[in-house]
Amino acid sequence: MSGFSEDMPFFDEPNARPAAPSGIAARAMAARSGQNSAPDYLKGLNPEQRLAVETTEGPVLVLAGAGTGKTRVLTTRIAHILNTRKAWPSEILAVTFTNKAAREMKQRIGLLIGEENVEGMPWLGTFHSIGVKLLRRHAELAGLKSGFTILDTDDVVRLIKQLIQAEGLDDKRWPAKTFAQMLDNWKNKGLGPDEIAEGDARSFGNGKGRQLYKAYQERLQTLNSCDFGDLLYHPIRIFRANPDVLKEYHRKFKYILVDEYQDTNTAQYMWLRLLAQRPNVGRSASAEGRKPDRASAGQAAPAGASERSERAAVSENKVNICCVGDDDQSIYGWRGAEVDNILRFDKDFPGATIIRLERNYRSTAHILGAASHLIAHNEGRFGKTLFTDRNDPDDDKVHVHAAWDSEEEARAIGDVIEAYQRPDRQGNRHKLNDMAILVRASFQMRAFEDRFITLGLNYRVIGGPRFYERLEIRDALAFFRVVANGGDDLAFERIVNTPKRGLGEATIRQIHDTARALRVPMLEAAASLAESDELKPKPRAALREVAANFERWRNALETSPHIELAETILEESGYTDMWKNDRSAEAPGRLENLKELIRSMEEYESLRAFLEHVALVMEAEQGESQDAVSIMTLHSAKGLEFETVFLPGWEEGLFPHQRALDEGGRSGLEEERRLAYVGLTRAKKNLHIWFVSNRQIHGLWQSTIPSRFVNELPETHVDVAEGGNSYGGYGNPYGGGAFASGRGGGRQNPYGASRFDNIGAKDQGSFSNTYATPGWQRAQANRTEATDRNWGTRSGHQVERIGYGETDSGYGAGRTSVKGRTIDGELVAKSVADTPSAFNVGDRVFHQKFGNGNIAAIDGNKLTIDFDKAGQKRVLDGFVVGV
DNA sequence: GGCTGGTGGGTTTTT
DNA sequence: CCCACCAGCC
Numbered sequence A: 001m002s003g004f005s006e007d008m009p010f011f012d013e014p015n016a017r018p019a020a021p022s023g024i025a026a027r028a029m030a031a032r033s034g035q036n037s038a039p040d041y042l043k044g045l046n047p048e049q050r051l052a053v054e055t056t057e058g059p060v061l062v063l064a065g066a067g068t069g070k071t072r073v074l075t076t077r078i079a080h081i082l083n084t085r086k087a088w089p090s091e092i093l094a095v096t097f098t099n100k101a102a103r104e105m106k107q108r109i110g111l112l113i114g115e116e117n118v119e120g121m122p123w124l125g126t127f128h129s130i131g132v133k134l135l136r137r138h139a140e141l142a143g144l145k146s147g148f149t150i151l152d153t154d155d156v157v158r159l160i161k162q163l164i165q166a167e168g169l170d171d172k173r174w175p176a177k178t179f180a181q182m183l184d185n186w187k188n189k190g191l192g193p194d195e196i197a198e199g200d201a202r203s204f205g206n207g208k209g210r211q212l213y214k215a216y217q218e219r220l221q222t223l224n225s226c227d228f229g230d231l232l233y234h235p236i237r238i239f240r241a242n243p244d245v246l247k248e249y250h251r252k253f254k255y256i257l258v259d260e261y262q263d264t265n266t267a268q269y270m271w272l273r274l275l276a277q278r279p280n281v282g283r284s285a286s287a288e289g290r291k292p293d294r295a296s297a298g299q300a301a302p303a304g305a306s307e308r309s310e311r312a313a314v315s316e317n318k319v320n321i322c323c324v325g326d327d328d329q330s331i332y333g334w335r336g337a338e339v340d341n342i343l344r345f346d347k348d349f350p351g352a353t354i355i356r357l358e359r360n361y362r363s364t365a366h367i368l369g370a371a372s373h374l375i376a377h378n379e380g381r382f383g384k385t386l387f388t389d390r391n392d393p394d395d396d397k398v399h400v401h402a403a404w405d406s407e408e409e410a411r412a413i414g415d416v417i418e419a420y421q422r423p424d425r426q427g428n429r430h431k432l433n434d435m436a437i438l439v440r441a442s443f444q445m446r447a448f449e450d451r452f453i454t455l456g457l458n459y460r461v462i463g464g465p466r467f468y469e470r471l472e473i474r475d476a477l478a479f480f481r482v483v484a485n486g487g488d489d490l491a492f493e494r495i496v497n498t499p500k501r502g503l504g505e506a507t508i509r510q511i512h513d514t515a516r517a518l519r520v521p522m523l524e525a526a527a528s529l530a531e532s533d534e535l536k537p538k539p540r541a542a543l544r545e546v547a548a549n550f551e552r553w554r555n556a557l558e559t560s561p562h563i564e565l566a567e568t569i570l571e572e573s574g575y576t577d578m579w580k581n582d583r584s585a586e587a588p589g590r591l592e593n594l595k596e597l598i599r600s601m602e603e604y605e606s607l608r609a610f611l612e613h614v615a616l617v618m619e620a621e622q623g624e625s626q627d628a629v630s631i632m633t634l635h636s637a638k639g640l641e642f643e644t645v646f647l648p649g650w651e652e653g654l655f656p657h658q659r660a661l662d663e664g665g666r667s668g669l670e671e672e673r674r675l676a677y678v679g680l681t682r683a684k685k686n687l688h689i690w691f692v693s694n695r696q697i698h699g700l701w702q703s704t705i706p707s708r709f710v711n712e713l714p715e716t717h718v719d720v721a722e723g724g725n726s727y728g729g730y731g732n733p734y735g736g737g738a739f740a741s742g743r744g745g746g747r748q749n750p751y752g753a754s755r756f757d758n759i760g761a762k763d764q765g766s767f768s769n770t771y772a773t774p775g776w777q778r779a780q781a782n783r784t785e786a787t788d789r790n791w792g793t794r795s796g797h798q799v800e801r802i803g804y805g806e807t808d809s810g811y812g813a814g815r816t817s818v819k820g821r822t823i824d825g826e827l828v829a830k831s832v833a834d835t836p837s838a839f840n841v842g843d844r845v846f847h848q849k850f851g852n853g854n855i856a857a858i859d860g861n862k863l864t865i866d867f868d869k870a871g872q873k874r875v876l877d878g879f880v881v882g883v
Numbered sequence B: 001g002g003c004t005g006g007t008g009g010g011t012t013t014t015t
Numbered sequence C: 001c002c003c004a005c006c007a008g009c010c
Helices: A023-034 A047-054 A070-083 A099-113 A127-137 A153-166 A176-188 A198-202 A209-222 A230-241 A243-252 A266-276 A284-290 A305-312 A339-343 A365-375 A406-421 A442-455 A471-484 A489-495 A505-518 A522-531 A537-559 A562-572 A575-580 A587-603 A607-616 A658-680 A764-772 A774-782 A811-816
Strands: A060-064 A092-096 A124-126 A255-258 A321-325 A353-357 A398-405 A435-439 A459-462 A629-633 A642-647 A683-697 A700-703 A718-720 A791-794 A797-802 A844-847 A851-859 A862-867 A871-876 A880-882
Touching: A047 A070, A047 A353, A060 A070, A070 A092, A070 A099, A070 A255, A070 A321, A092 A099, A092 A127, A099 A124, A124 A127, A127 A230, A127 A266, A127 A607, A153 A176, A153 A209, A153 A489, A176 A209, A176 A230, A176 A266, A198 A209, A230 A243, A230 A266, A243 A266, A255 A266, A365 A398, A365 A658, A365 A683, A398 A406, A406 A435, A406 A442, A406 A642, A406 A683, A435 A442, A442 A459, A442 A629, A471 A489, A471 A537, A471 A562, A471 A575, A471 A587, A471 A607, A489 A522, A505 A522, A505 A537, A522 A537, A537 A562, A562 A575, A562 A587, A562 A607, A575 A587, A642 A658, A700 A871, A844 A862
Parallel strands: A060 A321, A060 A353, A092 A124, A092 A255, A255 A321, A398 A683, A398 A718, A435 A629, A435 A642, A459 A629, A459 A797, A642 A683
Antiparallel strands: A683 A700, A791 A797, A844 A851, A844 A880, A851 A862, A862 A871
């Protein structure tokens, strides 16, 4: 065999000079010098993983269950292809969904083949970032210029609103947001204006849906912009209309790898199919002849028609496409993901090898047993059963707890966290960083935040509006965008009067009209208006300054370093001064964020490169420096793992969510169940599930019953914690499952006392113990402790918010505050009003869940009742009876 | 331009 | 019930 020192395939161009082998190559050499054994990187893989790595030819589907080493397989496979010199780095297309996944993949491949060699993999990235790359190369084929801007959702909505108004439609009756959603759905399905279903087209804007879609695309073209959907949609159309371009990529990409295949939507599927479908040498003409060309034919087609014919055109050619995914973790159906893509893989790619990874390296046997049993209730799945060799008798079963209401649930979980945090026999303490609370809906988070603030327990909330979505950041970016692309009217409109320059609606309308009339961008229109006498002196002077500013900055774009330019823009525009003069509480933070924005530009070569990064990588920097419990939604927990996981809110209506059931039917329920599965499989060692008997929804107290998922857990792996009277009011509504043996009615725990039995009990004992917890004591001690920028002081302890910031509407800012709400579960407010009703104020009544109480106030059919035990609650009068 | 009161909506989110 | 959003006002 030839040596490794020559022709190492780690370079972008086949004729580049090779460098000395490093990383994996060096290690592989070392391994081979001694014996003929497999290269090092293959060692330690289990047989299935190894098969997935070594089956490089032909279509391969790797069904990778949770925690089975999916990323390892993907990265090793790439290293293997390179190492065996089957392809150059530039000949591998590797697609992920999120930037995070792409980053992780890059990093891990770097560990295998050497970081410098990963740089030679230009086609490793998200669907969208690869889409941009393709589109920049062939922009003119989509009617764009290469320097096009990528609009974010906010821009899109504003643009659509303008179009709706321009059509003379009532933008109240036909909300731009709704149409943006529809557009997104269409593009997710790869449907152009002429391909959408007639019914869909008619359902919006008095039947003007199709017209609006067309107008929107035309507008984008004049703005030299595209939206996120276009990043997939344009390449698809380009490939279909230009077989020669497609052929170029067929030649280029020898291997295609796709991560999280179960999350692909129809457009992504089409995109992949176009790239994967190689013309057969000698039969290429016929193969191409079969390919439909909707885009150039330009005729209407029923929804999905083009997709179907493409599917029918499957060739028997070997396609080196490897898709990795888990049908059981498909949780994004509601935003267009098609589980069917993965379920159909072997039909789409005949002769596909399907490899199952079922050996789990993450969780205990109890957790896996519970998860497997639960997911087995789904019908539409490949069917996998995770297993582990791990068999530690000390492993806890999955704990199921009941609580009275969400406040008690939060208190109880706080108590369990405190219990875990106490040093064990060996003196080890469970770190908060290794614990997470995963909720179905974000409103659930508040109870935990309230409770943890009271306890002084550090937590971090993950998700929500992000850094680049903050008001000041978006403003600053708008300035940059206009400088980089003078045709970016949306950005121009955003900041033309920022800081306030007296340019009101009338002037902006005039700029708009002039731009339309002259068919030029608004910036240009503004410049010419400023030189005309059509405006009053004041706005004219203001516009003249704006125009002069942008011209100056644009000239500087080529000459001065982009960071310097950015600073200049913010200074000269008066934007920084605007916040310096602002006396509000957020102003200093905003200035700080602007500085951070400038700092983050350093990594990029140019202003344009930076803007592209921002458009595609809208995410917040993760700071894991402090020890804190994570609170996040189940959706954002996908792909993560924690030592200990808490899953609150397992009640019918919340989880599975009522809307998923109403709107999604059986498949909706199955997606909810997959979400539950995702939740369960996040846990490595400890797993606690909670449900409450009463939950406040839209301000009213509702009785709830435990989620059917609770009953789908296998009894053998579950430990039902019983303490207190929380679950005492009713029997088990379901047969079978964890509650099948008729426990649940507040009886004795047949399993004997467990560590968590008293947690969650609403009795005086656990309540008073609260004050002895480490968290409480820490809260006392921490009251005066200083904190840094990311860690605001709230009630004297540290709260980190990852990804939460202020948006235009202040959503994020509002959520961080705790304004005079109840402390420790006791509501204190009292109000008395007299309204005629079947009941009278002062009446003694009985409520099935809350017991006896006196009516404090009546508002129509809503009663405010002071319950003897449960405190004051608002309930519907139908739920109580007089006593 | 900034405040106020009325109204509607309230699951999950990446790019 | 709580909140975001918008129209209408000063």
